[in-house]
Amino acid sequence: MKLLVIGSGGREHALVWKLAQSAHVTQMWCAPGNAGIAEEQLQVDQSLVECVRISAEDLPNLLAFARETKPDLTVVGPDNPLAMGVVDLFQRDGLRIWGPNQKAARFESSKAFSQEFMARHAIPSARSGMFAEPKAAKDFAASLDGRCAVKADGLALGKGVLICSGMAEADDAIDQMLVKGTFGAAGSRIVIQEFLEGTEISLHALCDGRTAKLFPTAQDHKRALDGDHGLNTGGMGCYSPAPFLTDEALDDVDTCILKPWIQGCAAEGIDFRGILYPGLMLTPEGPKVLEFNARFGDPETQVYLTRLENDLFELLDASVAGTLDRVNLTWSSMASVCVVMASGGYPGSYEKGKPIRGLEEAGRLEGVKVFHAGTTRSGNAVQTAGGRVLGVTALGSDLVSACDAAYKCVEEIRFDRACYRRDIAAKALQWREQ
Ligand code: AMP
Numbered sequence: 001m002k003l004l005v006i007g008s009g010g011r012e013h014a015l016v017w018k019l020a021q022s023a024h025v026t027q028m029w030c031a032p033g034n035a036g037i038a039e040e041q042l043q044v045d046q047s048l049v050e051c052v053r054i055s056a057e058d059l060p061n062l063l064a065f066a067r068e069t070k071p072d073l074t075v076v077g078p079d080n081p082l083a084m085g086v087v088d089l090f091q092r093d094g095l096r097i098w099g100p101n102q103k104a105a106r107f108e109s110s111k112a113f114s115q116e117f118m119a120r121h122a123i124p125s126a127r128s129g130m131f132a133e134p135k136a137a138k139d140f141a142a143s144l145d146g147r148c149a150v151k152a153d154g155l156a157l158g159k160g161v162l163i164c165s166g167m168a169e170a171d172d173a174i175d176q177m178l179v180k181g182t183f184g185a186a187g188s189r190i191v192i193q194e195f196l197e198g199t200e201i202s203l204h205a206l207c208d209g210r211t212a213k214l215f216p217t218a219q220d221h222k223r224a225l226d227g228d229h230g231l232n233t234g235g236m237g238c239y240s241p242a243p244f245l246t247d248e249a250l251d252d253v254d255t256c257i258l259k260p261w262i263q264g265c266a267a268e269g270i271d272f273r274g275i276l277y278p279g280l281m282l283t284p285e286g287p288k289v290l291e292f293n294a295r296f297g298d299p300e301t302q303v304y305l306t307r308l309e310n311d312l313f314e315l316l317d318a319s320v321a322g323t324l325d326r327v328n329l330t331w332s333s334m335a336s337v338c339v340v341m342a343s344g345g346y347p348g349s350y351e352k353g354k355p356i357r358g359l360e361e362a363g364r365l366e367g368v369k370v371f372h373a374g375t376t377r378s379g380n381a382v383q384t385a386g387g388r389v390l391g392v393t394a395l396g397s398d399l400v401s402a403c404d405a406a407y408k409c410v411e412e413i414r415f416d417r418a419c420y421r422r423d424i425a426a427k428a429l430q431w432r433e434q
C-alpha cells in the first residue's frame with residue numbers, strides 16, 4: 001500500500017512512525033513533513049519516508065500530487081485542510097482518504113454547530129448561548145456573573161477562547177470578538193459557555209460513520225508554564241492513561257456522550273469517518289463536553305500511538321471502509337508520557353533556525369521516541385523551525401518511570417532558549433497519592 005500523510009507536526013510524525021511499522025505499507029510520502037519524518041523507515045524494506053514540499057493547506061497541489069502518485073490511502077492530520085474540504089475534494093476524484101468530510105468536520109470548524117448539536121441530542125455540556133450581537137451576548141454573560149468562556153465560532157489557531165472571571169473581562173472579550181473583530185470572520189459569531197470547574201481530560205474515538213471505538217484517557221497540558229500558568233498553547237505535554245476516570249466512568253462517557261453523538265450523526269445525515277476528540281471537563285455532576293475536535297490531538301497522538309498495539313493502517317482502513325465493528329483496539333498496559341520542548345517565547349513570537357544538539361544520544365535511549373514537530377534539516381544539522389519543536393515521548397511500566405525516562409531524554413537535547421514544562425503528569429501522580 002502507498003500512503004500519503006498530510007501535515008508537519010508532532011502528531012504527523014507519530015502517525016508516520018506508527019504507519020511505517022505496518023506490514024501493509026510499502027511506500028509513504030508526507031506533505032510537507034519535517035526533519036524527523038524524513039528519517040523514518042518502512043518496516044517492510046527499510047526505505048525512507050519521502051517528504052514533499054506541499055503545504056497541508058495547498059489543496060490544489062495536494063490533489064495534483066495524489067493524482068500523479070496514486071496513494072492507496074491519504075491520511076489527514078491537521079484541522080485546517082479538513083475544514084477546507086480536502087476529503088470531499090479527494091473523494092470526488094476517486095481517491096481514498098481518511099478523515100471527516102467537510103460537513104462532518106464542522107464539529108471542530110464551528111463551535112456554534114457543535115453546541116447546537118449537543119443541545120439537540122442531550123449531550124452533557126456547559127450551559128451556553130450563541131450570539132452575533134454584543135448586547136444579547138453581554139446580557140447572557142451577566143446572567144453567569146461574567147464567569148464564562150467566550151469562544152469564536154470558527155477556527156482561530158487554538159487562540160479563539162477567552163476565559164473570563166467577571167463582567168469587565170466578559171464585556172471586553174465580547175467586544176474584542178464582535179465589535180473589534182480581533183479574530184476576524186472566525187469571531188463574527190460567538191459561543192458563550194458557563195465556566196466549568198473540574199479536571200480536564202482528552203478523549204479520542206475512532207469512528208467509521210456507524211461505530212465509534214473509544215481510546216483510553218489522556219491529559220494534555222495546555223498552559224505554557226508549570227502549575228498551569230501562562231498562556232494557552234497547542235499543548236505542552238501529555239500522558240496516558242489519566243487516572244481520574246475509572247473504567248465504569250469511561251463506560252458512562254460511552255453511554256451519555258458517544259452513543260447520543262453517533263445516533264445524532266445518523267439522524268442528521270453526518271457521515272463521520274475519522275477521530276472524534278472531545279475535550280471533557282470532569283465536573284461534580286459528571287463529565288461535560290467543552291468542545292469537539294475532528295482530528296487527532298497533538299500531543300495526544302504521541303502518547304496514544306506509543307501505547308497502541310494494533311496495526312494503525314488496518315484501523316484507519318476500517319474507519320474508511322465502515323468495518324470498525326470487526327476490529328478490537330488493544331493498548332499496552334504501560335504508561336506513556338510526552339514532554340514538548342518549545343522555542344523560547346512560544347506561544348508568542350519566537351526565533352527559528354537554532355541548531356538542535358544531542359538528538360543522536362537521545363535516540364539511543366531505551367523506551368524513548370523523540371517526535372519532531374517544528375524542525376528542519378540544514379545540511380547535516382537539524383534546526384528549530386516552529387513553536388513546538390520536539391515531543392519527547394517515553395513508555396514506562398508506570399507513570400513515574402515513563403516520566404523519569406522522558407525527562408532524562410529531554411536533558412540530552414539542547415537548543416538555544418529551549419523551554420519545557422517540568423510538571424507533565426504531576427497532577428496524576430499527586431492524585432494517586434491522595
Ligand atoms: P476549547 O478550545 O474550547 O477546548 O477551549 C480551550 C481551553 O479553555 C480548554 O482546554 C479549557 O481549559 C478552557 N475552557 C474552555 N471552555 C471552558 C469552560 N466552559 N469552562 C472552563 N474552562 C473552559
Ligand code: GLY
Nearest residue numbers: 220235297298299
Ligand atoms: N492537544 C490539543 C489539541 O490538539 O487541540
